[in-house]
Amino acid sequence: MKRLRFPGLWITLILVIGVGIIPAINGSASLRESMFTILMSVALASSLNIILGYTGYVSFGHIVFFGVGGYLGFYVISQHGWNILPAMLVGGLSAAILAFLLGATVLRLRGAYFALATIGINEAMRALVINIPILGGPVGMEMHFSEYKKYGGPMQALWMVYWSVLIVTVLTIVVSYYVKKSKFGLGLMAIREDEDAAEVMGVVAPRAKTWAYVLSAIFPGIIGVLFFFKNGNIEPGDAFRLQFSIELIVMVMLGGAGTVLGPVIGSGIYQQLRKVLLTSPIFKNIQLAVAGFLLLLIILFIPSGAVGWLRSKSVKLRRVLE
Amino acid sequence: MILQVQHVTKRFGGLTAVNDVTFDLPKGQILGLIGPNGAGKTTLFNCINGVYSPTEGKIIFNGKDITGSPTYKAAALGLSRTHQIVRPLNELSVEQNVVVGACYGREKLGLRKATAVADEIMEFVGIRERADQLASSLNVAQKKRLEMARALAARPYLLLLDEVLAGLNTAEVSSMLDTIRNIRERGVTIIMIEHIMHAVMSLSDRIIVLNYGELIAAGTPDEVSQNPEVIEAYLGDPGLAAQLLEEERA
Ligand SMILES: Nc1ncnc2c1ncn2[C@@H]1O[C@H](COP(=O)(O)OP(=O)(O)OP(=O)(O)O)[C@@H](O)[C@H]1O
Ligand SMILES: [Mg+2]
Numbered sequence: 001m002k003r004l005r006f007p008g009l010w011i012t013l014i015l016v017i018g019v020g021i022i023p024a025i026n027g028s029a030s031l032r033e034s035m036f037t038i039l040m041s042v043a044l045a046s047s048l049n050i051i052l053g054y055t056g057y058v059s060f061g062h063i064v065f066f067g068v069g070g071y072l073g074f075y076v077i078s079q080h081g082w083n084i085l086p087a088m089l090v091g092g093l094s095a096a097i098l099a100f101l102l103g104a105t106v107l108r109l110r111g112a113y114f115a116l117a118t119i120g121i122n123e124a125m126r127a128l129v130i131n132i133p134i135l136g137g138p139v140g141m142e143m144h145f146s147e148y149k150k151y152g153g154p155m156q157a158l159w160m161v162y163w164s165v166l167i168v169t170v171l172t173i174v175v176s177y178y179v180k181k182s183k184f185g186l187g188l189m190a191i192r193e194d195e196d197a198a199e200v201m202g203v204v205a206p207r208a209k210t211w212a213y214v215l216s217a218i219f220p221g222i223i224g225v226l227f228f229f230k231n232g233n234i235e236p237g238d239a240f241r242l243q244f245s246i247e248l249i250v251m252v253m254l255g256g257a258g259t260v261l262g263p264v265i266g267s268g269i270y271q272q273l274r275k276v277l278l279t280s281p282i283f284k285n286i287q288l289a290v291a292g293f294l295l296l297l298i299i300l301f302i303p304s305g306a307v308g309w310l311r312s313k314s315v316k317l318r319r320v321l322e
Numbered sequence: 323m324i325l326q327v328q329h330v331t332k333r334f335g336g337l338t339a340v341n342d343v344t345f346d347l348p349k350g351q352i353l354g355l356i357g358p359n360g361a362g363k364t365t366l367f368n369c370i371n372g373v374y375s376p377t378e379g380k381i382i383f384n385g386k387d388i389t390g391s392p393t394y395k396a397a398a399l400g401l402s403r404t405h406q407i408v409r410p411l412n413e414l415s416v417e418q419n420v421v422v423g424a425c426y427g428r429e430k431l432g433l434r435k436a437t438a439v440a441d442e443i444m445e446f447v448g449i450r451e452r453a454d455q456l457a458s459s460l461n462v463a464q465k466k467r468l469e470m471a472r473a474l475a476a477r478p479y480l481l482l483l484d485e486v487l488a489g490l491n492t493a494e495v496s497s498m499l500d501t502i503r504n505i506r507e508r509g510v511t512i513i514m515i516e517h518i519m520h521a522v523m524s525l526s527d528r529i530i531v532l533n534y535g536e537l538i539a540a541g542t543p544d545e546v547s548q549n550p551e552v553i554e555a556y557l558g559d560p561g562l563a564a565q566l567l568e569e570e571r572a
Binding site: 041168183187193202 | 371373394405410412421423425426433436441476492
């Protein structure tokens, strides 16, 4: 039998698509909703992984790209009646441009300073949006019912959004895989290990970091549009929720930063855990504390995450898991 | 001239680590750079490849003024170096470390070609069997070879070696010396910082000596080793120094 090429990619994709089509088989709306959350997390965590896991820059306020993309996409749909597809492009592009512009300045900061700066950016964007009347100011915007009719009614629109999120998630994983396997990705990992030494070897770190940041922003921007379209309304608190940003970091670390499969597994496990916590009366109010504690445990005991740990256990696993 | 260092001075606050250093390096030579601890040798390397921007003076590489330009520019032009305190990319494999050198060095190779070059260089430097190990798992001697392999994979015109022999045992030293000779035979110009006298003396075409940041002597190994100022800089006692040098040579 011919050996499968790129096993690390196929295993991840089969897992995501396999799980992703389950709601279609039994047609359950509630299952679809929880799967939507998981897929969305997979795409966001995998994107974050490009800058956090491959490049070694802890983008703490990464949710800003989800928020900005979501806002601008929502705006062109709800106020100008655009179709969802061009709106997704607007979302992705605006997030990419923001990352590009910020990249030149904040990516000069290292370690904790960079992390703090990204939090500042998220808060600044939230404050900015609150002060822009055409984006609805502090109350945000609503989607008119008629926008869903274009897709054959709310029910069909929800399924359409679901399939879109699945496709975007698959794309994110493919990009994540190819970045990791490329010369560009090798440069990023060199930066992660020792930025000064990487530059001495010729890696143009400022440029590489900027493109990594841009790549890690595009899909969150697109996902933001899908999420808020489905949601029916958008407001600053939902779009720039720092808590979600922190949870994304937990997902990446839990599954394994710097691996392709890690953020996928991490998101799945974390969202399952979160569901349990949310329905438990004891943990309901302290789920963020639980997330923080979890992060601490991971960093102390399995810093390479679940997939990193598995990879370190056997040569065979290293060959098939990426 | 492949390299011209013109009146280079580097100050850290009140400390002048390199003081008005000038020298030219013709293509194809091995230049030894010696001097007591803290003389400013590593700092001079850092000024040459752009880690530091010199406070005063100019660095001209292959006719191009590269003073103060970033290290990756120097690398792209064909100037590679090793670090005195090794800096492996720990969580990457030995092979990946070397591939980075080939991918981003002077030739900017694609991954496939870079991997082929890395294979050849790892063989040449003697770390091929370690290709799949993580760089962090190497011992000191192997890490020094890895530094060298990464720098060579960039196919540099000029290679700066910062104490690649330090911490190696006698057998490792002599095998590293052979490696350095072989590098020169490939047409690479070399500046090497070294404390092991017999090694620099036997390898170098010319030697320059730094003391308290100043260039106090330049010449052939014989000229330099008989220069009283050099001997004094090294040991403070010319008589003893001369005797030690004799012993080294014997
Ligand atoms: N970044 C820095 N900031 C402040 N002082 C520095 C810096 N780098 C080097 N120095 C100082 O400059 C002087 C020269 O240091 P350098 O490392 O160049 O010496 P060296 O000749 O390489 O010594 P060794 O043989 O011990 O490696 C020393 O006094 C050192 O403390
Ligand atoms: Mg030194």
